[in-house]
Amino acid sequence: MTSYAVFLRGINVGGVTIKMADLRNALAPRPFTGVKTLLASGNVVLTSSLDQAGVKDEFESCLRAAFGYDAWVVVLTAARVAELAAACPYPADDASTHTYMTLTSAPETLDELQAAATAAGGTDLTRLGPEALAWLAPAGGTLDSPFGRISAKPKYKAFTTTRNLRTLVKVRDAAAALEGLQ
Incomplete structure (x- = not known):
């Protein structure tokens, strides 16, 4: 058994609302154990x-079956989440900036995003690997930041999702706790 972190794209925003209890119930008959939502x-x-x-x-x-929407997720092993959190060169908390990590299931998409952001x-x-790109945004201006605007384009939504570093650390810690139970 391997521990994984699953990052859902675009839920509880833009009209797709999923209660975490409903998500856990939908996952119950699937080949997963120790399911915990954060x-x-x-x-x-x-x-x-x-x-x-x-x-x-x-x-x-x-x-897709349980909630009737075109769903996309990014899946990483628990070990990889820990590596990415440790490799991030930016602070988890800062009064003037927020640290984000854009994750992907398609490295070529992240290549394209990185090239577009560099050009803009x-x-x-900072590229942290084939599946992760860490970036900074001004506090209160994430969506209006250059990378925020680029990464919000519809063509990327099936392949990427973004989390702030504080969330990634919480996921890392929960996955580590799950690893300890095996």
Whole structure:
């Protein structure tokens, strides 16, 4: 069994509302154990004997069947979440900026986003691996930041999701606790 973090894209915003209790109930018959939801923004930790691609396929299938929307998730192993959180060069809390991590299930999409952000300028960003890009946004101006505007384009929504570093640390800690129970 492997522990995973699953990051849902676009729930509890834009008309797609899913209660975390309903999500846990929908996942109950699936090949997942130890399912725990964190916050209402679509962060889940679980264990499964499926590989990473299998967890993604099964999870998206569950969301589509149970909640009737075109669902996308990014799945990372618990170990990878810990590595990414440790590798982030930006502070988790800062009065003037917020640290975000954009995660992807398609590295070529992150390549494109990184190139567009670099060309546009105005965003401090660091590539942490094929599936993650850390970046800074001014406090209160995340959506209006250059990278925020670029990454919000509809063509990226099936492949990316963004979390602030504080959330990623909470997911890391929950996944580590789950690992300890195995």
